[in-house]
Amino acid sequence: MADTTAQRTLVLVKPDGVRRNLVGEVLRRIEAKGYSLVALQLRTADRELLAGHYAEHEGKPFYEPLVEFMSSGPVVAAVVEGHRAIEGFRSLAGATDPTTAAPGTIRGDLGRDWGVAVQQNLVHGSDSPESAAREIALWFPELG
Ligand code: RTP
Numbered sequence: 195m196a197d198t199t200a201q202r203t204l205v206l207v208k209p210d211g212v213r214r215n216l217v218g219e220v221l222r223r224i225e226a227k228g229y230s231l232v233a234l235q236l237r238t239a240d241r242e243l244l245a246g247h248y249a250e251h252e253g254k255p256f257y258e259p260l261v262e263f264m265s266s267g268p269v270v271a272a273v274v275e276g277h278r279a280i281e282g283f284r285s286l287a288g289a290t291d292p293t294t295a296a297p298g299t300i301r302g303d304l305g306r307d308w309g310v311a312v313q314q315n316l317v318h319g320s321d322s323p324e325s326a327a328r329e330i331a332l333w334f335p336e337l338g
C-alpha cells in the first residue's frame with residue numbers, strides 16, 4: 195500500500211552549521227532517521243530569497259539581524275522526504291533556543307549560542323505542509 199503519510203520538507207543548514215563543519219553530521223542524523231534526500235545544494239542566499247523565505251517574520255525585531263546572519267555565508271539547502279518528515283525533522287532539530295533544546299536533538303547537542311544570538315541555531319525546517327511547499331518552490335524552483 196502506498197505511504198500516504200510521506201511528506202517533503204525544506205531543511206537548511208544555516209551559515210553557523212556550515213562554518214562549523216556540521217553539514218555531514220546534520221545529514222547523517224536525517225538519513226539515520228530513515229529520511230531520503232531528494233535535492234541538495236550549497237549556496238549563499240541573497241536578501242531577495244531570504245525575504246521570501248522569512249516573509250512571516252518581516253517587521254519583527256529579529257528580522258533584520260536574521261537576514262544579515264543568513265546571508266553571511268553559504269547554507270546547505272535540502273529537500274528531505276519521508277514519513278511525516280515535516281514534524282519529524284522539527285523533532286530532530288529541537289527547540290528554537292539551543293540552550294533549552296533537548297539533549298539528543300541537533301540544536302540541543304550541537305548548538306553553541308553562548309555569546310551569540312538565538313538565530314545561530316544551526317538548522318531550519320519547514321513548519322507545515324503549506325510552508326514546505328512554499329519554501330521548496332523558493333529554493334528549488336526546478337522541482338515545481
Ligand atoms: P526555523 O524557522 O529556522 O526552523 O526555526 P523555528 O521555526 O524554530 O523559529 P522561528 O520562530 O520560525 O524563527 C525563525 C528563526 O529566527 C531566529 N529567531 N531569532 N528572538 C530572537 O532573537 C529570534 N527568534 C527567532 C532563529 O534563527 C529562528 O530559527
Ligand code: MG
Pocket residue numbers: 319321
Ligand atoms: Mg520557523
